[in-house]
Amino acid sequence: QKEVEQDPGPLSVPEGAIVSLNCTYSNSAFQYFMWYRQYSRKGPELLMYTYSSGNKEDGRFTAQVDKSSKYISLFIRDSQPSDSATYLCAMISANQAGTALIFGKGTTLSVSS
Amino acid sequence: DAGVIQSPRHEVTEMGQEVTLRCKPISGHNSLFWYRQTMMRGLELLIYFNNNVPIDDSGMPEDRFSAKMPNASFSTLKIQPSEPRDSAVYFCASSPTTSLLGRGYTFGSGTRLTVV
Numbered sequence: 001q002k003e004v005e006q007d008p009g010p011l012s013v014p015e016g017a018i019v020s021l022n023c024t025y026s027n028s029a030f031q032y033f034m035w036y037r038q039y040s041r042k043g044p045e046l047l048m049y050t051y052s053s054g055n056k057e058d059g060r061f062t063a064q065v066d067k068s069s070k071y072i073s074l075f076i077r078d079s080q081p082s083d084s085a086t087y088l089c090a091m092i093s094a095n096q097a098g099t100a101l102i103f104g105k106g107t108t109l110s111v112s113s
Numbered sequence: 114d115a116g117v118i119q120s121p122r123h124e125v126t127e128m129g130q131e132v133t134l135r136c137k138p139i140s141g142h143n144s145l146f147w148y149r150q151t152m153m154r155g156l157e158l159l160i161y162f163n164n165n166v167p168i169d170d171s172g173m174p175e176d177r178f179s180a181k182m183p184n185a186s187f188s189t190l191k192i193q194p195s196e197p198r199d200s201a202v203y204f205c206a207s208s209p210t211t212s213l214l215g216r217g218y219t220f221g222s223g224t225r226l227t228v229v
Contacts (some may be wrong), residue, residue, distance in 0.1 A: 046217035
């Protein structure tokens with residue numbers, strides 16, 4: 001079993017829909033959780049991060065972490081065609097040198113106008 | 114800030130040839146990471162450096178792969194000899210040693226490697 005599991009999709013939704021993207025993980029040592037967005041032929045860019053369990057909201061984006069279930073989610077409200085990209089979850093056990101982010105495989109999202 | 118700079122953007126080479134990928138991290142970033150991305154396996158960590166010192170190379174697939182960071186502003190990933198299964202997009206990323214959160218890693222645009 002990979003440390004981080006993410007459904008690759010693809011996921012296709014109409015403009016304005018609410019999108020839910022999810023990852024599960026097996027390593028209970030993970031404490032910091034991030035979501036990256038990657039446009040075609042570009043490098044991933046940090047979208048959101050959270051620490052431990054709970055919710056974090058930034059505009060149309062909400063990140064949720066449930067450490068008891070080892071499950072994280074990213075919600076996108078009022079989705080736009082510009083949200084079409086691959087979304088990768090990432091996690092790390094400690095915020096210090098000597099550790100590295102572990103990524104999910106990414107979910108490809110397409111928002112049609 | 115020019116970001117993380119990778120070269121070349123595209124590389125097509127024949128099986129058995131040596132391939133060298135290059136990366137210039139963001140000035141002041143002390144950690145540098147090499148990742149490989151494929152459809153099948155996603156984004157895999159190959160090796161990372163902290164203050165120019167390799168910390169973990171357990172993700173390097175074989176002895177054919179090697180990476181160096183001779184100074185704070187330059188790193189190379191070398192494949193010798195290359196094989197078709199090495200075809201992938203190779204990303205370099207850098208981050209400050211501290212203050213990881215809020216900024217995360219900054220990725221370069223990647224090198225798309227095709228071995229024929």
